[in-house]
Amino acid sequence: MMKKLLLAAFAVFAFTSVNAQTEKGNWVFSGNTSISFASTKAKVEVDGNESGGELSSSVFTLTPSLGYFVIDNLAVGLDLSYTSTKIDDDSVESTTSSFAVLPMGTYFFEAGDNFKPYVGVAGGLISTSSGDEDSNKSNGLAIRGKGGIAYFLNESIALDFSAQYVHTSQKNKENNDVVTNNNSFGVGFGFSIFL
DSSP states (O other): OOHHHHHHHHHHHHHHHTTSOTTTTTTEEEEEEEEEEEEEEEEEETTEEEEEEEEEEEEEEEEEEEEEEEETTEEEEEEEEEEEEEESSSOOOEEEEEEEEEEEEEEEESSSSEEEEEEEEEEEEEESSSSSGGEEEEEEEEEEEEEEEESSSSEEEEEEEEEEEEEEEEESSOTTOOOOOOOOEEEEEEEEEEO
Protein backbone atom coordinates (compact mmCIF):
# COMPACT_ATOMS: atom_id res chain seq x y z
CA MET A 1 0.00 0.00 0.00
CA MET A 2 2.79 2.42 0.94
CA LYS A 3 4.61 1.62 -2.31
CA LYS A 4 1.50 2.49 -4.34
CA LEU A 5 1.05 5.74 -2.42
CA LEU A 6 4.68 6.78 -3.07
CA LEU A 7 4.33 5.85 -6.74
CA ALA A 8 1.17 7.96 -7.03
CA ALA A 9 2.87 10.93 -5.32
CA PHE A 10 5.84 10.62 -7.68
CA ALA A 11 3.50 10.52 -10.71
CA VAL A 12 1.73 13.70 -9.55
CA PHE A 13 5.09 15.45 -8.99
CA ALA A 14 6.40 14.27 -12.37
CA PHE A 15 3.22 15.42 -14.15
CA THR A 16 3.41 18.80 -12.42
CA SER A 17 7.06 19.16 -13.44
CA VAL A 18 6.32 18.07 -16.99
CA ASN A 19 3.79 20.86 -17.44
CA ALA A 20 5.99 23.56 -15.89
CA GLN A 21 8.05 25.31 -18.56
CA THR A 22 7.78 29.01 -19.23
CA GLU A 23 4.27 29.74 -17.96
CA LYS A 24 3.43 32.60 -15.59
CA GLY A 25 4.09 31.72 -11.96
CA ASN A 26 6.88 29.21 -12.58
CA TRP A 27 10.57 29.44 -11.67
CA VAL A 28 13.74 28.79 -13.66
CA PHE A 29 17.15 28.03 -12.19
CA SER A 30 20.06 28.22 -14.63
CA GLY A 31 23.76 27.61 -14.40
CA ASN A 32 26.37 28.40 -17.02
CA THR A 33 29.99 27.41 -16.66
CA SER A 34 32.82 28.02 -19.06
CA ILE A 35 36.54 27.36 -19.06
CA SER A 36 38.86 28.71 -21.75
CA PHE A 37 42.58 28.63 -22.36
CA ALA A 38 44.72 30.73 -24.70
CA SER A 39 48.39 30.83 -25.59
CA THR A 40 49.94 33.76 -27.46
CA LYS A 41 53.46 34.35 -28.67
CA ALA A 42 54.25 37.99 -29.35
CA LYS A 43 57.33 39.49 -30.98
CA VAL A 44 58.19 43.17 -31.06
CA GLU A 45 60.86 44.53 -33.41
CA VAL A 46 62.63 47.80 -32.61
CA ASP A 47 65.49 48.93 -34.88
CA GLY A 48 65.94 45.38 -36.17
CA ASN A 49 66.07 43.83 -32.69
CA GLU A 50 63.35 41.36 -31.77
CA SER A 51 61.98 40.89 -28.30
CA GLY A 52 58.92 39.18 -27.00
CA GLY A 53 57.66 36.21 -25.14
CA GLU A 54 54.91 33.74 -24.65
CA LEU A 55 51.69 34.64 -22.87
CA SER A 56 49.22 32.06 -21.64
CA SER A 57 45.88 32.66 -19.98
CA SER A 58 43.07 30.61 -18.51
CA VAL A 59 39.58 31.87 -17.70
CA PHE A 60 36.97 30.18 -15.51
CA THR A 61 33.43 31.59 -15.30
CA LEU A 62 30.45 30.45 -13.22
CA THR A 63 27.06 32.14 -13.60
CA PRO A 64 24.10 30.86 -11.56
CA SER A 65 20.75 32.53 -12.28
CA LEU A 66 17.27 32.48 -10.72
CA GLY A 67 14.19 33.79 -12.53
CA TYR A 68 10.44 34.00 -11.98
CA PHE A 69 7.96 34.08 -14.88
CA VAL A 70 5.90 37.24 -14.37
CA ILE A 71 3.97 36.51 -17.59
CA ASP A 72 4.11 33.59 -20.01
CA ASN A 73 7.63 33.32 -21.50
CA LEU A 74 9.12 36.31 -19.59
CA ALA A 75 11.31 35.61 -16.57
CA VAL A 76 12.82 38.32 -14.35
CA GLY A 77 15.35 37.63 -11.67
CA LEU A 78 19.00 37.78 -10.69
CA ASP A 79 22.26 36.59 -12.24
CA LEU A 80 25.40 36.18 -10.15
CA SER A 81 28.68 35.92 -12.04
CA TYR A 82 32.16 34.93 -10.86
CA THR A 83 35.15 35.01 -13.22
CA SER A 84 38.77 34.12 -12.48
CA THR A 85 41.47 34.95 -15.05
CA LYS A 86 45.03 33.68 -14.69
CA ILE A 87 47.78 35.15 -16.92
CA ASP A 88 51.36 33.87 -17.16
CA ASP A 89 53.89 35.75 -19.33
CA ASP A 90 57.05 33.71 -18.50
CA SER A 91 58.20 36.20 -15.86
CA VAL A 92 55.06 37.20 -13.94
CA GLU A 93 51.94 35.26 -13.05
CA SER A 94 48.80 37.17 -12.06
CA THR A 95 45.23 36.27 -11.18
CA THR A 96 42.25 38.59 -11.52
CA SER A 97 38.84 37.83 -10.01
CA SER A 98 35.56 39.59 -10.65
CA PHE A 99 32.09 39.25 -9.13
CA ALA A 100 28.90 40.73 -10.57
CA VAL A 101 25.29 40.99 -9.37
CA LEU A 102 22.98 41.57 -12.33
CA PRO A 103 19.17 41.92 -12.24
CA MET A 104 17.96 40.33 -15.49
CA GLY A 105 15.06 39.67 -17.82
CA THR A 106 14.81 36.78 -20.31
CA TYR A 107 12.13 36.21 -22.95
CA PHE A 108 11.53 32.75 -24.47
CA PHE A 109 9.97 32.29 -27.92
CA GLU A 110 7.75 29.36 -28.90
CA ALA A 111 9.46 27.35 -31.64
CA GLY A 112 8.40 23.74 -31.22
CA ASP A 113 8.29 20.98 -28.66
CA ASN A 114 11.97 20.75 -27.75
CA PHE A 115 13.46 24.13 -28.73
CA LYS A 116 12.86 27.61 -27.32
CA PRO A 117 15.04 30.48 -28.56
CA TYR A 118 15.52 33.26 -26.02
CA VAL A 119 16.94 36.76 -25.61
CA GLY A 120 17.90 38.47 -22.39
CA VAL A 121 19.32 41.63 -20.89
CA ALA A 122 20.95 42.25 -17.52
CA GLY A 123 22.63 45.15 -15.80
CA GLY A 124 24.15 45.74 -12.40
CA LEU A 125 27.27 46.05 -10.30
CA ILE A 126 30.70 44.47 -10.83
CA SER A 127 33.80 44.38 -8.65
CA THR A 128 37.27 43.30 -9.84
CA SER A 129 40.45 42.57 -7.89
CA SER A 130 43.95 41.50 -8.93
CA GLY A 131 45.63 41.97 -5.52
CA ASP A 132 45.29 43.27 -1.97
CA GLU A 133 46.21 46.89 -2.72
CA ASP A 134 43.47 49.42 -3.57
CA SER A 135 45.35 50.22 -6.78
CA ASN A 136 44.55 46.64 -7.92
CA LYS A 137 40.82 46.91 -7.24
CA SER A 138 38.00 48.50 -9.20
CA ASN A 139 34.22 48.51 -9.30
CA GLY A 140 31.47 49.85 -11.49
CA LEU A 141 28.66 48.83 -13.82
CA ALA A 142 28.14 45.86 -16.14
CA ILE A 143 25.58 45.50 -18.93
CA ARG A 144 24.96 42.21 -20.72
CA GLY A 145 22.87 41.18 -23.71
CA LYS A 146 22.48 37.53 -24.66
CA GLY A 147 20.64 35.23 -27.00
CA GLY A 148 20.46 31.51 -27.39
CA ILE A 149 18.47 28.32 -27.64
CA ALA A 150 17.13 26.15 -24.85
CA TYR A 151 16.89 22.49 -25.88
CA PHE A 152 14.42 20.69 -23.60
CA LEU A 153 15.43 17.15 -22.63
CA ASN A 154 12.02 16.89 -20.96
CA GLU A 155 9.45 19.42 -19.76
CA SER A 156 11.60 20.52 -16.79
CA ILE A 157 15.26 20.31 -17.85
CA ALA A 158 16.88 22.16 -20.75
CA LEU A 159 20.38 22.48 -22.15
CA ASP A 160 21.31 26.08 -22.99
CA PHE A 161 23.51 27.23 -25.88
CA SER A 162 24.09 30.98 -25.86
CA ALA A 163 26.13 33.92 -27.10
CA GLN A 164 26.55 37.08 -25.08
CA TYR A 165 28.00 40.57 -25.23
CA VAL A 166 29.18 42.26 -22.01
CA HIS A 167 30.25 45.87 -21.46
CA THR A 168 31.81 46.94 -18.15
CA SER A 169 32.95 50.35 -16.92
CA GLN A 170 34.93 50.35 -13.66
CA LYS A 171 36.72 53.00 -11.61
CA ASN A 172 39.94 52.22 -9.78
CA LYS A 173 39.43 52.10 -6.00
CA GLU A 174 42.59 54.12 -5.26
CA ASN A 175 42.25 56.66 -8.08
CA ASN A 176 38.73 57.39 -9.39
CA ASP A 177 40.22 59.17 -12.41
CA VAL A 178 41.38 55.77 -13.74
CA VAL A 179 38.43 54.20 -15.56
CA THR A 180 38.60 50.83 -17.33
CA ASN A 181 36.07 50.07 -20.06
CA ASN A 182 35.87 46.53 -21.35
CA ASN A 183 33.80 44.93 -24.12
CA SER A 184 33.69 41.18 -24.55
CA PHE A 185 31.85 38.62 -26.63
CA GLY A 186 31.57 34.97 -25.69
CA VAL A 187 29.64 31.76 -26.13
CA GLY A 188 28.41 29.50 -23.36
CA PHE A 189 26.84 26.22 -22.47
CA GLY A 190 24.74 25.39 -19.43
CA PHE A 191 21.51 23.92 -18.16
CA SER A 192 18.19 25.15 -16.76
CA ILE A 193 15.63 23.61 -14.45
CA PHE A 194 12.04 24.81 -14.79
CA LEU A 195 9.80 24.39 -11.70
